[in-house]
Amino acid sequence: MDLKIYAENLAKAAKNSQKSLRKINTEIKNKTLLRAAELILENKEKIEEENRKDLQKAEKKGYSKALLDRLALNEKRIKGMVQVLKDVASLPDPVGQIISMWTRPNGLKVGRMRVPLGTIMIIYEARPNVTIEAAALCMKSSNAVLLKGGSETINSNKILVDILKQAARETGFPENAIQFVETTEREVVNHLLQLDQYIDVVIPRGGEGLIRTVAEKAKMPVIKHYKGVCNLYIDNEADMEKALNIAYNAKVQRPSVCNAIENLIVHKDIAEDFLPEIAYYYGKAGVEMRCDELSYQILSTHPKAHDTEIVPAKEEDFYEEFLDLIIAVKVVNSLDEAIDFIHKYGSNHSESIVTENYTKGMRFINEVDSSAVYINASTRFTDGNEFGLGAEMGISTDKIHARGPMGLEELTIPKFIIFGDGQIRDNFGIPKEEQEIEINKEACDLR
Structure with a gap:
């Protein structure tokens, strides 16, 4: 496999889905999330089976009890993923919200509206339930998501992504807006981090070493959480x-x-x-x-x-x-x-x-x-769900628009929207006499 081409195809597919994402409404997004919740319960035994494969490999590699705990998808955590999907579905959709609006002396109405970030790549280690949390938040906020989980949970992550994609197909949500890196080759990450023309932001979740490496190599903005001391x-x-x-x-x-x-x-x-x-x-x-x-x-x-x-x-x-x-x-x-x-x-x-x-x-x-x-x-x-955000993409310790648990609003940014009624700056438009000439010419043509 040519990893460079593979990475570019994934990123392109995510980018191309943005046009479709802009057209879907809140109802479709919520239906998709709720259907995914149903499918997780229907496929509970399969999820546990795939997770056991990951745990067995991790045990053979001598992972610590604390890390094995982070890898495990027990009944409580599976129910937790279902609840996350339901919680995110129940939250207000931030996309299109008018944050503020004011009127200028010249009559222009200037405001700010929430819009998606675009394509978000999340690189994470250990916890497979992050797959559901990250995807749910991106889907509800109309962002395309590119998921890169750790090799230690490849089987768990893959079945969860398959469920999300099935829910998308059944409900009319753009399936390509959910992309998953199936290869465990680490080199693919280096290629993805160069694709700033397709990926708008990257969020690494994991050890300090991973986060520093991503921050050093990425061409696109990185929302960081180095460590939790x-x-x-x-x-x-x-x-x-x-x-x-x-x-x-x-x-x-x-x-x-x-x-x-x-x-x-x-x-x-x-x-x-x-x-x-x-x-x-x-x-x-x-x-x-x-x-x-x-x-x-x-x-x-x-x-x-x-x-x-x-x-x-x-x-x-x-x-x-x-x-x-x-x-x-x-x-x-x-x-x-x-x-x-x-x-x-x-x-x-x-x-x-x-x-x-x-x-x-x-x-x-x-x-x-x-x-x-x-x-x-x-x-x-300090957790998105505990704060009433439904879930979180991570906890940002950066001093940027997103700080602390990153929920739906933190996955959007404002853009200015302006409503006018013919206003021009400093009255520097077509001179009135030339406007009259143009009007007269048009009248002659009509005759």
């Missing part, structure tokens, strides 16, 4: 019960995802009370705590941390996205120090403060420069 700050005016529950949930509930916390920051005034308690619960969950000097002094000999692995932290630990049952711990003297710590070591993803002090909470909201900032809640909520 999320931070939780426990203030000296925190409610202890809230703090323990949030710190436990944000690390333990699903440690392999980007919105799990990697750094736990604790005010020194409550460190001796809070740290042994959370260490006790972390120990039961198998969490390793990498502690700065003060937190190590508190925990290394404390009886409540007896069953918890307590080790001294290195400087690089605070920058690390562990994606595992490991957390770095820092004790600070003030809210200012906590914010400075987050700005130094965080990745602008998701940060949270636990405090009963309204002023401190609002300072945290205003001064922490991340895509999602919380007061008294777990960072695990």
Whole structure:
């Protein structure tokens, strides 16, 4: 197979579908999504069978338990994909929405309307349910999508794409608007990243290495999410019960995802009370705590941390996205120090403060420069579905039109629309006497 030609054919097909996408209405889009939901349930056993093939290969390659978890399509996640399709179908269609409109002194009505980005390529690793989430959002926002999943989930991804294409054929949705890279050859990505004449934007989802490689090689714009070094700050005016529950949930509930916390920051005034308690619960969950000097002094000999692995932290630990049952711990003297710590070591993803002090909470909201900032809640909520967006294409940590979970609106951009009634700039049009001559000539011709 000539990978260069293969890549170009995929991208061309996606690009050419845009004309058809502009013509379809919301009803067709919703019918397609709902039919895809039905087909997933009808083909549940086949999906599980294809997913088992991927899992067996991954186990033979020695993948970690955390990664195997990301690959798996169990009954709960299959139902989750069905729900995503239904949720996206139920959301308002952003395409064609008039964002704003104003009238100029000359009578021109100027406005902005949402339109699709065009063709979106998404490159993702591990999680096969991303196939459904990404395609659903692109379909509802009238974007063509080019899906490049990881080789580790090729079988799972392929059957899901086949289902989407079947739903498209049955409901009149442009089938070519859903393109899938079936080859596992990595070189095909390099060819696709050069095709900016067909692909309008690329969104990489995966490890930091993948994202940096895509950003370096792509000729088209890249919406990036390098890594999720999320931070939780426990203030000296925190409610202890809230703090323990949030710190436990944000690390333990699903440690392999980007919105799990990697750094736990604790005010020194409550460190001796809070740290042994959370260490006790972390120990039961198998969490390793990498502690700065003060937190190590508190925990290394404390009886409540007896069953918890307590080790001294290195400087690089605070920058690390562990994606595992490991957390770095820092004790600070003030809210200012906590914010400075987050700005130094965080990745602008998701940060949270636990405090009963309204002023401190609002300072945290205003001064922490991340895509999602919380007061008294777990960072695990940074997710398109949890935010009411139906699903997400990814979580952008870029400072562009899309920041945080990318839902339907983030897959559109505004274009200016202008309504006039013959207005010309500075009255610089055809002179009136010449207009009269032209009119007279036309009258003579008619006679």
